Amino acid sequence: MYAQCDVLYEGRAASTLETGNYLIIHKGDGSIQIQAGDKTMPRNYQGSGATLERREHILISRRKSETLTITIHKIHQIVYLPNWSVAEITIVRTEKDLVNKLFKNWIDYIDGDFEMVKTEFPTSLGPVDLAGIEVDDHHHLVEVKRGNISIQNISQLNRYVSAVRDAGKVVSGYIASPKIGCRARAYCESLGFRYLLLDF
Amino acid sequence: MYAQCDVLYEGRAASTLETGNYLIIHKGDGSIQIQAGDKTMPRNYQGSGATLERREHILISRRKSETLTITIHKIHQIVYLPNWSVAEITIVRTEKDLVNKLFKNWIDYIDGDFEMVKTEFPTSLGPVDLAGIEVDDHHHLVEVKRGNISIQNISQLNRYVSAVRDAGKVVSGYIASPKIGCRARAYCESLGFRYLLLDF
DNA sequence: TTATGGATTTCGTGG
DNA sequence: CCACGAAGTCCATAA
DSSP: OEEEEEEEEESSSEEEEEEEEEEEEEOTTSOEEEEOSSSSSOSEEEOTTOEEEEETTEEEEEETTEEEEEEEEEEEEOOOOTTOOOOOOEEESOHHHHHHHHHHTHHHHOOSOEEEEEEEEEETTEEEEEEEEETTOOEEEEEEOSSEEOHHHHHHHHHHHHHHHHTTOOEEEEEEESEEOHHHHHHHHHTTOEEEEOOO | OEEEEEEEEESSSEEEEEEEEEEEEEOTTSOEEEEOSSSSSOSEEEOTTOEEEEETTEEEEEETTEEEEEEEEEEEEOOOOTTOOOOOOEEESOHHHHHHHHHHTHHHHOOSOEEEEEEEEEETTEEEEEEEEETTOOEEEEEEOSSEEOHHHHHHHHHHHHHHHHTTOOEEEEEEESEEOHHHHHHHHHTTOEEEEOOO
């Protein structure tokens, strides 16, 4: 529906959208979004499973503890979209692809006498992407990223390494990605971790 | 445009969307998105500043190193939205609101003989939300979150505290938010930080 | 249902 | 233009 309307949101936060002409999209899964004339993200939205109620010229979408109230002032156009597809996209070059590449070519990247290599290796502070365990129990933990490495990513690796170290293991830490900036690189080295260039 | 089409994406990653009926939204800022019949997020998209080129029944949207290729098989409907508004929403209960509340009521939350309190206090590993500096140079760093505290949030605070500590200061760390889980709480205390209940 | 982390995250701000 | 961090992030997955 393309309409002149205003929108109130009340839930985790609260927001108001002034009266204007917006595109309101309501889908079969209950999700609803109010799109304005620029940017990708909707101004307001409600996720799958929301329920829509109509009271005169007011639309109310509820979901858990969140409420979206759309006051319609003038309907410009209503369009129904028959047989709207719900196919998913197939995507490549994700982080998972990089993890698999490193997993299959482990010995090309990391030296050691390995007993096993695991993905999603659990630590007390969350799972690390890859872990290689040597016969002498030396742990090699690798955190993989598909994009540029940030300081936060190094921090995340540090968390996992600390967790396993606190569990009494000898640990080496690695961050692997196609790119890293000099700031993150410096932080990486200051914590004693190694950077692995890993691309698609 | 509501059309039967398929979509190819090539850029940071690459994806294919099988032929189906999708809603294609092209906005005045150049952004474009392909919406399917469920979920809030578009299946494919291109941000502001993209350029759209038409070659027969193929649409090509380019932006930096990214290309979206939409092959139109059958146009079901084309709709123009005149006077589409670009108003922004006004939102409350953001992290900024919480930071301001703590800034204005600092003494109600943190004990000490403070010389100054600053927001966005710079450290060598990024800016921390709030920093109070006592007359004896003791630094109190506070990271604020609007939602539930995660282990990552504690890790972020740890990064800032470490940075200032490495600069030779005496530092206390605090995480402030309306909510915290027991796992994050335990990690917080294990690092010697304090949790501040701070809500709207 | 909650928690944890990825994402073509998007978006805003500041350097 | 990059770099960094918030977001009502959304979203999938595992516990």
